[in-house]
């Protein structure tokens with residue numbers, strides 16, 4: 001039992017900025033004098049439309065989305081997008097390129113195989129997903145309708161530090177690093193993100209799509225996964241996840257009030273730098289990913305001893321540093337340090353790692 005808020009290193013759902021939660025709490029029973037909670041509002045009401053329009057505009061502003069691209073919100077999380085991307089974009093040539101650098105890009109490729117021919121442009125499975133390919137290592141199919149990659153591999157703790165150059169529309173799963181740095185959206189055909197890490201409570205995906213790619217869906221695409229229908233109906237073909245969109249708006253306001261994605265990037269570098277510096281100088285802990293592939297959002301590390309790892313996770317939790325166990329398929333530890341994680345949280349973690357190291361040196 002904790003009396004106060006703790007540092008939650010969960011990979012997602014994960015920490016939301018405290019001012020965002022406070023604002024939501026203040027507005028919970030009576031939003032802006034409407035006499036009701038946002039949860040209770042009709043999505044067709046004027047008050048809700050204003051929330052929706054503002055959230056969309058804020059996302060465009062935060063990521064400098066060019067006029068060529070549309071912002072939509074869809075249900076089904078990022079996993080829904082694994083299917084939506086293939087259903088909507090595969091039709092052009094019936095083929096697509098996928099880089100498999102972790103669990104989610106693998107799942108995305110598997111899903112796409114149901115709807116067309118998937119060519120694996122790179123696969124790091126046999127290297128335990130500890131690496132990210134260089135541009136020259138990508139085996140690109142000149143005939144692909146699109147190239148899909150996962151910008152940050154949440155489970156394995158690796159991140160692409162460059163934007164791949166490809167001869168077709170670029171599609172990126174940015175679930176776990178969206179809003180952590182500026183992105184040149186014009187380079188992408190489509191960006192999607194499950195919102196439960198850097199954006200809002202779980203339950204939807206934010207999608208940014210080049211309008212020229214809208215309207216190419218396979219004929220059997222379910223209406224609910226159609227980008228064309230979603231764009232045409234401004235994300236309100238059916239009842240949208242109204243509260244998630246409101247929460248995303250609050251998070252985006254917080255991002256903008258705190259210096260935008262440029263400031264988020266600076267803080268990201270401070271947090272990740274502190275952790276990796278400690279790990280690199282530690283005689284007990286070591287990083288899981290290759291240095292050149294390291295994620296600045298999900299830091300994966302281990303002592304190399306499963307029992308000691310478990311002890312670390314347990315003792316850290318008792319200190320208010322929770323959810324540090326690695327994903328079951330990767331093992332070890334994982335500290336997810338998204339935008340909402342205060343630098344003090346990482347400092348406390350590093351201090352605890354130092355104490356644990358001293359107490360458990362062999």
Ligand SMILES: Cc1ncc(COP(=O)(O)O)c(C=O)c1O
Pocket residue numbers: 011012076077078079080104150152153154155173174175176194195
């Ligand atoms: C990079 C990435 N892609 C996709 C997913 C799947 O997201 P969802 O659970 O929203 O379907 C996750 C979930 O953690 C993720 O980290």
